[in-house]
Amino acid sequence: MENSEIAAIFEDIAHLLEIRGENPFRVRSYKRAAEAVSSMTVSAEKLVGEDEKSLEEIPGIGKSIHEKIVEIVRTGDCSLKKELLEKFPDGILDLLKISGVGPKKAALFYEKLGIGNVDDLEKAVNEGRLGDVAGLGEKTEINLKRAIAAYRSIQGSSLRYKLSLAMSSVDKYSKHMLSVKSVKRAEFAGSLRRWKETVGDLDMLVESNDHEAALERFVSYGEVAEVVQRGEKKAAVRLKNRLQVDLRVVDKDEFGAALQYFTGSKSHNVALRDRAKRMGFKINEYGVFSEKTGKKVAGADEKGVYEKVGLCWIEPELREDIGEIAAAEKGKLPKLVDVDDIQGDLHMHTTESDGHNSLEQMAEAAIKRGYSYIAITEHSKAVGIAHGLDETRLRKSLKAIDNLNEKLKKKKAKFFVLKGAEVDIRHDGSLDYEEDALGELDCVVAAVHSSFNMPKAEMTERIIRAIESGLVNIIAHPTGRLIGYRPPYEMDMEKVVKAAKTHNVALELNSFPERLDLSDVHCRLAKEHGVPVVISTDAHSEHDFANIVYGVHTARRGWLEKNDVLNARPLVELKKFLAKGG
């Protein structure tokens, strides 16, 4: 039982309670529990039975939720959820995914019209049966029709968008806004600013002394397909690429408070406002206000908002309510790793296997980025589809690297190319090169590329066997997930991390936007166990080096500091680690 599965059950319970009109704070407790469980670095299943008491130390988990976690782990289901589903069909949860349908409407649909799923709703709308119910008018019917069509069109694909797609829309839209005189600043907030791996929509914030002009500029952007909403202070549009963008227009002295508010996360904001309230302040998107006098005491900049409630400024990537507020209070926030800290890249391909640039071109591009080293890591022979190298071709390519290093040395370039390989971890955990060949390498990156459907215990064994070989330095894309396409393979990450610690192996954080593997949560786990993380790009062309930002920001979401990142170390120290010297 994965943490994400337990979280999903709590999520469902929260929604079902909401539909039943239960105490909204009870509903929130289940939502909060869902978030708490999914951001845990250890598996809840493991804690049950072993260290069960520690469950209640997690904020948001009390006695009742604790008992339900135990029940879910033991039985695979939750009696409360079953009980709730006796009153409603489970298709009712899908109704909530229709934009404009919340718990109240879902309950109304079911009670008055017997609508229990999206198909029923669509039928009712098409037959014009909604008008019979008090409180539902013509406009609602039109909006529902459109919302159902939108729901259908994204079914099967992920509801959220990869961060990289969202990023590609950001710059152009900002420029479009800033080209109007009254718009002084334009920034994107929301999950994009927190660098979440996927985003549901974009939140743009602009400072303007003419709200109407800013709103008009916003909806007249060339990529807009549809204006979803428009008021005096905010508007929302859907772009041609289907991404929704929300705009909020604020005045100069509100910008910081608004930026804080719209960056979220929601649970971070709830915790922050709760804290403010206890201190006699009220925080909203316009500023921080004294509860007593009603006077505004902060709001122009974000830092001021945090300082007013006794905290130092918190990096957006940390704002998930998983301990950052307590850390900020004590001045114990991590000093997060930065893109500029990265000294080199330890995973890339050239035209020898399935890359698009030559060895020399990759080296040159890396030098241009200011790196002091790279490792060339072609595929091994088992990965035939990527023109993996056998031992003979491998040795030939190593010679080319030696030659290049010679040349670089003569030129007095402070740059070194490490001899590496992305060795396939075979089905049985053995490595796809002979030991002799592996011995000639500076940097052995090992990865799983086949048999993704193995049982959890076997996959864990497979990877650990590779780690225990003593021949491996780094495990690449450790879970194999492709965001939106392929789930991670079943594997006990904690066991893998512990084995990595014992055998001086680092774990890769692959920066490809569809991988981001390790995830932020797994980065925290690695850090807790003192296992270094390598932020690599797995570049197949020189352009892919730019993806490093996605890796670094994911690492930042995982609270990693410079010291936690292997390739933030200078070459000498890196070599020491690769020689298993720690």
Place this chain on the structure above:
DNA sequence: GCCGTTTTCGGCCCGACTGTTTTCAGTCG
């Protein structure tokens, strides 16, 4: 259902927009 620098009981973040209705409920973020 959770939680505690007022509290083990009584609170629990806050505001904009829409639609429908004539003062507000529901949804969303």
